[in-house]
Amino acid sequence: MANSKKILVTGGAGFIGSHTTKLLQEQGRDVVVLDNLSTGHVSSVSCPLIIGDLSDRGLLNKIFSDFDIDTVIHFAASVIVEESMILPGKYFENNVVNSLNLLNAMAAHGISKIIFSSSAAVYGEPHYLPIDEDHPKMPTNPYGETKLMVEKILKWYLTSHNLSSVSLRYFNASGAHSDGSLGENKAIVTHLIPRVLRVAAHQTEVLQIYGNDYSTPDGTCIRDYVHVLDLAQAHFLALEKLDKEQGCFAYNVATGKGHSVTEVVNAAVEITKKMIPIEYAIRRSGDPTSLVADASKITNELGFSPKYSDLETIIGTAWVWHQRLLQENLAKIVA
Numbered sequence: 001m002a003n004s005k006k007i008l009v010t011g012g013a014g015f016i017g018s019h020t021t022k023l024l025q026e027q028g029r030d031v032v033v034l035d036n037l038s039t040g041h042v043s044s045v046s047c048p049l050i051i052g053d054l055s056d057r058g059l060l061n062k063i064f065s066d067f068d069i070d071t072v073i074h075f076a077a078s079v080i081v082e083e084s085m086i087l088p089g090k091y092f093e094n095n096v097v098n099s100l101n102l103l104n105a106m107a108a109h110g111i112s113k114i115i116f117s118s119s120a121a122v123y124g125e126p127h128y129l130p131i132d133e134d135h136p137k138m139p140t141n142p143y144g145e146t147k148l149m150v151e152k153i154l155k156w157y158l159t160s161h162n163l164s165s166v167s168l169r170y171f172n173a174s175g176a177h178s179d180g181s182l183g184e185n186k187a188i189v190t191h192l193i194p195r196v197l198r199v200a201a202h203q204t205e206v207l208q209i210y211g212n213d214y215s216t217p218d219g220t221c222i223r224d225y226v227h228v229l230d231l232a233q234a235h236f237l238a239l240e241k242l243d244k245e246q247g248c249f250a251y252n253v254a255t256g257k258g259h260s261v262t263e264v265v266n267a268a269v270e271i272t273k274k275m276i277p278i279e280y281a282i283r284r285s286g287d288p289t290s291l292v293a294d295a296s297k298i299t300n301e302l303g304f305s306p307k308y309s310d311l312e313t314i315i316g317t318a319w320v321w322h323q324r325l326l327q328e329n330l331a332k333i334v335a
């Protein structure tokens with residue numbers, strides 16, 4: 001049966017938020033986005049957009065009074081791990097205090113369902129692989145700590161305010177929309193794949209690989225890359241879960257397959273047909289050797305089945321998007 005209530009998506013103008021919003025609209029759901037546009041883009045949103053910040057409690061109350069919202073999908077956050085080490089206060093403020101503002105406004109308006117963007121960063125250095133949801137949670141940076149804190153708050157808000165939640169612990173979000181309309185568009189580029197593509201596009205001369213002396217087959221770090229369209233699908237499945245069941249749930253969102261940095265670079269050479277010069281640099285502090293998920297819980301309980309998360313599709317879609325961004329930026333310079 002169609003659901004006429006609205007879904008509020010915080011951070012819906014950002015990378016994962018915009019893909020999820022688009023999927024929800026395609027599935028006939030009524031969506032409204034709240035975004036402060038600190039990193040998101042108006043052009044990524046094709047539904048009602050409220051420009052504002054989660055620190056504005058008055059605005060949150062107004063949104064919940066004005067719109068008939070029954071679920072919130074909460075993406076809005078600061079997400080750069082290295083920055084969180086230098087400016088932890090910014091992360092506790094934006095990710096924890098602002099999430100509390102949101103939860104309190106939801107509780108005040110009797111809104112009982114939230115899907116929260118959590119992260120593999122809640123686990124910290126792996127104690128064993130693959131990492132399942134029961135793995136110890138010992139974040140090694142403030143970013144991961146903020147995500148864990150919100151997960152803990154959600155547990156107590158179920159007891160006290162009857163607020164049901166699904167926390168989705170993303171592993172390495174990557175790729176771009178298969179129709180070329182959306183993708184990662186950040187002023188500060190820290191992630192491996194966009195950096196590799198910058199080298200392929202001659203925007204950067206050489207890719208630095210942070211460490212080739214790890215205890216992995218080729219000496220470089222291993223990560224579990226999951227395509228943003230599969231991540232979007234996970235949110236849709238989480239919505240269905242909360243439509244059926246009350247509780248506080250957490251799932252890894254990943255493929256269960258790991259790829260090394262070298263494998264990513266080699267795949268990018270194949271796909272882009274460009275030279276990608278590399279140099280080995282020292283390890284980046286705080287990088288675990290290997291982060292690979294056990295994805296069986298989300299597969300078995302929610303029916304998650306990634307369709308786009310092979311390296312070829314991830315890098316292929318990201319490359320199409322990257323070239324589009326380049327052309328748009330060039331056109332702006334010429335105009």
Ligand code: UFG
Nearest residue numbers: 119120121172190191192195208209210221223261284287
């Ligand atoms: N890397 C390089 N060179 C670069 C960039 C990255 O060698 O120029 C390497 C990193 O050292 C790492 C791998 O590529 O081994 C992936 O790095 P990313 O920065 O793309 O991603 P991370 O695994 O560091 O971080 C991701 C998410 C975070 C999340 C974290 C979970 O982006 O939000 O996983 O620990 F917190």
